[in-house]
Amino acid sequence: MTVHPVMAATLEDLYSSQTIVNGKYEKNRQSGFKRCLDAVLVRVSGDQRLPAKPEMTALRDKAGSFVAGFRYRDRMEGIPNHDDQGTYDRPHNLSCQYKPAEIDPVLASLGSRPWLAERPQLAVFLMTERGTMHYALDADDDRGMPMRESFGNAAGSLAMQVAFPTAAQLSRAGLDDQELRNAEMTKLDTLAKKTGADQALSGSLVWSDKELGWIADWRLAAAGKTIWQVRGVGFDEAFRVAIRGAAQILSGNGQPE
Missing domain, CATH: 3.40.50 (Rossmann fold)
Structure with missing residues (x-):
């Protein structure tokens, strides 16, 4: 049997998520933070129903406040730009890191808990x-x-x-x-x-x-x-x-x- 080993080995890995954004604009970053918040809550809890809860609207409005750190990776790394527009709009992976002390209370407020x-x-x-x-x-x-x-x-x-x-x-x-x-x-x-x-x-x-x-x-x-x-x-x-x-x-x- 062939295994795809992608299990979270550490809390740091578990309390992380990523999404795709175009460029590094602040507006796109904030949108990315919202998607990453949805993703990390489901990743940590295992409960796919959380993003649909009405409380998530207010939480997404301050999604950036839960992020302990973030980084970008150019998805077209090594591919030259064709024009100046491409310099700013290249797709990037936006990876967000969170701390349990920030995410666990959010889960509790949604009636959920970490799946550790x-x-x-x-x-x-x-x-x-x-x-x-x-x-x-x-x-x-x-x-x-x-x-x-x-x-x-x-x-x-x-x-x-x-x-x-x-x-x-x-x-x-x-x-x-x-x-x-x-x-x-x-x-x-x-x-x-x-x-x-x-x-x-x-x-x-x-x-x-x-x-x-x-x-x-x-x-x-x-x-x-x-x-x-x-x-x-x-x-x-x-x-x-x-x-x-x-x-x-x-x-x-x-x-x-």
Whole structure:
């Protein structure tokens, strides 16, 4: 099983977030601070519902006051500017660092708390179908690389780890893509543990012309089998929904919507 190791190893790593801004303008920085506040609250708590709370409006207005430090990284580093306009509008990663003493009271004011327990490594068992093409995502197939990388990025935003079974592991378990669709979570959890992960995250990703995007169904065994879905999205968003839902369940913040 191939692991994407993106778990937060330290509090400093956990209490951080980043977003993309154009240039280093003060206005864009303040907008970035607002997005970073949303992101760090979800990252620290595991609760994806926090940004929708009405109290967030006032908190975003002073988002910069919670930032202990920030830095920029030019996303086009090494690429020469084509004109003077490009000098100012080049996209940058804006990374924000926070202190628990600032963020924990904000979480408390929202009825939440930090999720400081060691975060489990999830083994991803995914069936993908588009038209006549269907396959199980594994750690070996080159066509699955963009999806594996996308899943790793989604996990990284929540300081979690994901891993993918090899084709041989799936074959030995008798799990082709059709079997994965209906496999019992107990069987997948057992296989996940045998391959070094903590538990299984199972999903199906089916393209819909009607929805103009993917329909993704996700399953996780925690306090019973939990199922959640998203429709009409790209696979990047489908995987973000998967990880956010898993984090919400595992952090004790209830069921995904």
